[in-house]
Amino acid sequence: MTMSITELEQALRALRLSGMSATMQARALQVAQHQMDFLEAFSWLVQDELDRRRSRLLDRRFTLSGLRERKDLKDFDWTYNARLPKREVLALGTLQFLDAKEDLLMIGPPGTGKSHCAKALALLAVQRGYTVLYREAHQLIEDLAEAR
Structure with missing residues (x-):
């Protein structure tokens, strides 16, 4: 069974994989243009998901911390x-x-x-x-x- 891009994006969102959903089209284009093979693109998709989750976790922790501004x-x-x-x-x-x-x-x-x-x-x-x-x-x- 082959899914369309829209169906794949919906399935990824249903699985709570928004990081993958957000970059799937770009990764698919890279594979289509032979810039990377399937396994490399899939690895990047997984990394995209991990990056999104880490970013959201940091945002949540920052919000819960009571800090109002990001000082360095x-x-x-x-x-x-x-x-x-x-x-x-x-x-x-x-x-x-x-x-x-x-x-x-x-x-x-x-x-x-x-x-x-x-x-x-x-x-x-x-x-x-x-x-x-x-x-x-x-x-x-x-x-x-x-x-x-």
């Missing part, structure tokens, strides 16, 4: 606050403290870059598969008071 340590202006220990902050980016099951508390006066660094570390943790819940101090205190 590469974007941090280290010249703004020369007293900020750059080497130590970048070392935190390895997330070894999480692997060691240690906590991290950033304290200091307002406007020193704590929130940017914390958000960047939280984003790194999300990207590495950790479950993250980001809260600023005043939010955390309100959440704890409400839970009590």
